[in-house]
Amino acid sequence: MTLTLHLTASLLALGVGALVLLLRKGTLWHRSLGVVWVAAMALSALSSFWLGGGVLPLVGHLGPIHLLSAWVLVALTVAVAAIARGQVQRHREWMLGAYLGLLGAFAGTLVPGRWMSTQLGLW
Numbered sequence: 001m002t003l004t005l006h007l008t009a010s011l012l013a014l015g016v017g018a019l020v021l022l023l024r025k026g027t028l029w030h031r032s033l034g035v036v037w038v039a040a041m042a043l044s045a046l047s048s049f050w051l052g053g054g055v056l057p058l059v060g061h062l063g064p065i066h067l068l069s070a071w072v073l074v075a076l077t078v079a080v081a082a083i084a085r086g087q088v089q090r091h092r093e094w095m096l097g098a099y100l101g102l103l104g105a106f107a108g109t110l111v112p113g114r115w116m117s118t119q120l121g122l123w
Helices: 002-022 028-049 064-084 088-109 113-120
Strands: none
Touching: 002 028, 002 088, 028 064, 028 088, 064 088, 088 113
């Protein structure tokens, strides 16, 4: 169940995040989809802590990818706080950084031998 939750939240964040980045900023659509994106990203990051780290475990079942999950939670917090204070540029930079982190994590799942790459029949 945790894997399904994680995959659903991650794929939702991947798609919605692309839309948010393409939309005109400050509009109702941008803000509404942004809320959905932040929730999906947070759920993706939080759910990852119940999944194994795969290769190179650092502490217990947690691996290097979990450092990215922790960073995403920090980035989301900073970005939301920034926009609440009217710091648009800071908000933009942290949100873009969080999305790039998601893209990096997704790319990592496509490495040969990882579950996602196997399921997609890539390798």
